[in-house]
Amino acid sequence: MMKLGILPKLLKNLFSKPMTVRFPHESIPIPDRYRGEHAYDIDKCISCGLCAKICPNRAIEMVEASKKYKDTCPKTYPKIDIGKCCFCGLCEDICTKDAIRLTKNVFLSTFDHTNVIKYPMPKTEEQING
Amino acid sequence: MIEEMKSAPKGSEYDLYFGPAHPGSGNFGVKLKIDGEKVVSARADPGYLHRGFEKLMEYRTPIQNAVLSDRICILEPLNWNLIHAEAVDELMDIDVPERAKYLRVIMAELSRIQSHIIWYGVFSKGIGFDTGFKMAFGYRDYILDLFELITGGRVYPAGYICPGGVRRDFPKNAKEKILKVIDKINDMIKLEELENPSMDARAKGVGILKVEDAIRLGATGPVLRGSGMNTDVRKDEPYEIYDRLDFEVPIRKEGDAYARYWIGIEEMKESIKIVKQALENLPMGNVIVSNFKKPKLNVKIPEGEVYIRNEVARGEAAVYMVSDGGSNPYRCKIRGPDFLHMIPVLEYLLKGVQIADVPAIYWSLNICPADMDR
Numbered sequence: 304m305m306k307l308g309i310l311p312k313l314l315k316n317l318f319s320k321p322m323t324v325r326f327p328h329e330s331i332p333i334p335d336r337y338r339g340e341h342a343y344d345i346d347k348c349i350s351c352g353l354c355a356k357i358c359p360n361r362a363i364e365m366v367e368a369s370k371k372y373k374d375t376c377p378k379t380y381p382k383i384d385i386g387k388c389c390f391c392g393l394c395e396d397i398c399t400k401d402a403i404r405l406t407k408n409v410f411l412s413t414f415d416h417t418n419v420i421k422y423p424m425p426k427t428e429e430q431i432n433g
Numbered sequence: 434m435i436e437e438m439k440s441a442p443k444g445s446e447y448d449l450y451f452g453p454a455h456p457g458s459g460n461f462g463v464k465l466k467i468d469g470e471k472v473v474s475a476r477a478d479p480g481y482l483h484r485g486f487e488k489l490m491e492y493r494t495p496i497q498n499a500v501l502s503d504r505i506c507i508l509e510p511l512n513w514n515l516i517h518a519e520a521v522d523e524l525m526d527i528d529v530p531e532r533a534k535y536l537r538v539i540m541a542e543l544s545r546i547q548s549h550i551i552w553y554g555v556f557s558k559g560i561g562f563d564t565g566f567k568m569a570f571g572y573r574d575y576i577l578d579l580f581e582l583i584t585g586g587r588v589y590p591a592g593y594i595c596p597g598g599v600r601r602d603f604p605k606n607a608k609e610k611i612l613k614v615i616d617k618i619n620d621m622i623k624l625e626e627l628e629n630p631s632m633d634a635r636a637k638g639v640g641i642l643k644v645e646d647a648i649r650l651g652a653t654g655p656v657l658r659g660s661g662m663n664t665d666v667r668k669d670e671p672y673e674i675y676d677r678l679d680f681e682v683p684i685r686k687e688g689d690a691y692a693r694y695w696i697g698i699e700e701m702k703e704s705i706k707i708v709k710q711a712l713e714n715l716p717m718g719n720v721i722v723s724n725f726k727k728p729k730l731n732v733k734i735p736e737g738e739v740y741i742r743n744e745v746a747r748g749e750a751a752v753y754m755v756s757d758g759g760s761n762p763y764r765c766k767i768r769g770p771d772f773l774h775m776i777p778v779l780e781y782l783l784k785g786v787q788i789a790d791v792p793a794i795y796w797s798l799n800i801c802p803a804d805m806d807r
């Protein structure tokens with residue numbers, strides 16, 4: 304026999320709010336520490352390459368700028384492959400100049416695999432064609 | 434081929450595959466030989482989730498390994514973080530700050546509660562009590578919200594507990610939020626404790642593991658405690674601050690699935706006690722030793738070897754780490770508690786039971802294929 308102790312709980316549940324939220328219309332707030340998409344600031348970057356060395360999944364590669372930007376950016380800069388990234392935040396922690404930060408953006412799913420790679424500067428035609 | 438035909442079941446015997454595509458079995462299978470409704474023999478079929486952590490760790494520095502150690506067990510990443518961090522601390526002779534020790538214990542215990550909630554959820558699902566499953570996963574999300582606030586990730590803390598302390602201090606409002614969540618978990622425990630006819634009918638007297646057999650087959654943690662042995666690494670060989678905390682080790686004599694289910698509930702209560710005590714006595718100060726504040730590339734681990742054992746939610750886990758003086762460990766052996774629960778113990782318990790009892794036994798062992806295959 305089931306005890307009647309569950310009855311008040313049942314009545315309470317009838318009038319309480321659900322645990323879930325209606326996602327596209329409302330969402331639970333994301334805390335500041337959340338490790339989401341990277342934000343990269345090329346002006347702060349000193350091309351030390353520490354982020355590429357600490358990355359456990361080797362998602363970061365130091366690449367040269369394309370011809371169009373070569374004059375203004377002569378060094379190598381991090382190219383981030385979000386497909387390989389495990390969002391551990393070590394690149395953010397090791398960066399001495401705060402050039403890489405992890406933002407709160409969680410909407411990273413995409414249908415186009417070329418979107419997965421984040422170039423340090425806007426993509427040029429040369430890079431798109433390979 | 435001829436061998437296979439010779440060993441093929443005869444007459445009314447047939448093979449039944451429980452997993453690896455079974456909903457809820459995890460990436461793990463059991464091949465059952467069935468005669469009518471009775472299981473004649475069971476053979477575990479592991480290996481679907483093997484990722485080779487022991488080899489991967491030989492190519493990474495301690496801080497990178499801390500990130501990797503999350504993934505050993507998906508259901509309780511923080512506990513595995515803790516073991517790895519303790520092993521490196523011991524090898525490098527690091528004096529972990531007092532506040533870091535408290536934060537480590539709080540996070541590890543929250544992780545344990547969360548893991549036990551999943552256990553309750555999948556066990557309920559296994560015996561056909563779907564309300565329990567939905568309730569458990571709903572309440573678990575409150576703890577995941579806490580992890581998101583503190584570590585920045587819902588499931589994977591990304592090496593929050595790292596060699597030298599913890600990667601970040603608690604945010605300002607963390608203490609109040611933890612206490613609020615604990616109140617909610619207390620509600621959940623009250624719901625779990627309600628008299629439940631389906632639990633009584635499906636779990637009582639099922640899968641009885643006697644204490645001698647449990648020791649012989651290598652069971653640890655809640656499975657061994659459910660059989661009546663008083664053992665807990667947190668009491669036997671206290672690490673971090675467990676020797677200063679007041680908590681009990683729940684024990685049940687019956688050794689059946691129902692006893693193990695109750696051990697889970699009682700352990701959650703003890704963990705809540707631990708979290709409350711640690712929050713009360715939380716000292717101020719640093720959370721990480723000064724030379725580990727920024728992740729470093731060329732950290733040299735001094736030569737030596739160390740064996741660290743901890744109590745995780747599923748039993749006794751251990752890390753054996755050898756260093757030859759380089760920046761990566763020379764060898765890192767991981768002992769997952771579920772390796773023994775899911776192969777010898779499960780095969781032993783499934784012999785001679787009814788098919789309907791298989792899920793109840795399977796999920797009562799607090800299984801996690803991830804930490805078994807590693």
